[in-house]
Amino acid sequence: MKESKFEVSQEKWHGHSFPVSAEIANKELNRLLDAHGGKLQKEHIVDAAASPASPLHSCFEWDDRKAAVSYRRHRAKNLLACLVSVKLVEGGVIQSRSFVHVEKAGEGYYTTTARALSQEETRDYLINKAMNDMISIRNKWRNLVALSEVVEAMDRVIAKWREEDEPESTGLGEESVA
Numbered sequence: 001m002k003e004s005k006f007e008v009s010q011e012k013w014h015g016h017s018f019p020v021s022a023e024i025a026n027k028e029l030n031r032l033l034d035a036h037g038g039k040l041q042k043e044h045i046v047d048a049a050a051s052p053a054s055p056l057h058s059c060f061e062w063d064d065r066k067a068a069v070s071y072r073r074h075r076a077k078n079l080l081a082c083l084v085s086v087k088l089v090e091g092g093v094i095q096s097r098s099f100v101h102v103e104k105a106g107e108g109y110y111t112t113t114a115r116a117l118s119q120e121e122t123r124d125y126l127i128n129k130a131m132n133d134m135i136s137i138r139n140k141w142r143n144l145v146a147l148s149e150v151v152e153a154m155d156r157v158i159a160k161w162r163e164e165d166e167p168e169s170t171g172l173g174e175e176s177v178a
Contacts, residue, residue: 019058028055080110100126131161 011022018025032048033040049056061067083098099110102122116122138154141147 020055024055025059085113102126131158134158 011026013022028048029040029045032044036044045056046060048054049060050062051057061070080099080101081097084095085098087094087096097113100113100116101108101110102116102125104121104125111122116126134154135158138151138158142151
């Protein structure tokens with residue numbers, strides 16, 4: 001199977017920002033990749049970034065107390081993200097997330113999926129977020145020839161969604177719906 005080839009013309013951050021430029025981070029990550037025989041592990045990055053001289057040093061929290069609090073918040077996020085409701089239906093089992101994250105008026109919070117879907121504003125937010133997630137997945141994998149039919153199907157669904165319901169501001173940023 002032949003895969004598409006493409007050139008990278010620039011680096012940028014997507015979804016997060018860090019205190020170093022994407023170009024500098026990319027250069028350092030590629031240096032580490034080469035140093036480890038083309039197989040980069042998270043541990044390699046953290047170990048290298050531990051040095052204050054590393055260009056990636058400022059991307060991490062080195063105060064262990066602050067890092068512990070941050071880690072616990074991340075675990076709480078994972079706890080909410082990994083809990084699923086299982087429903088037995090004719091023909092099988094349906095699993096869905098028990099909790100979802102919602103952004104409303106600049107405030108982010110978690111609520112049950114059932115509660116979010118029962119309210120028009122949060123339901124619309126989740127639909128817009130799901131469509132933006134699909135766009136992101138499509139963009140991430142669009143160069144794999146083996147997935148061309150899936151990407152084309154996504155393109156049709158996205159085009160229909162845009163025609164039927166131009167997304168209002170969802171707090172997700174204009175770049176994600178482009």
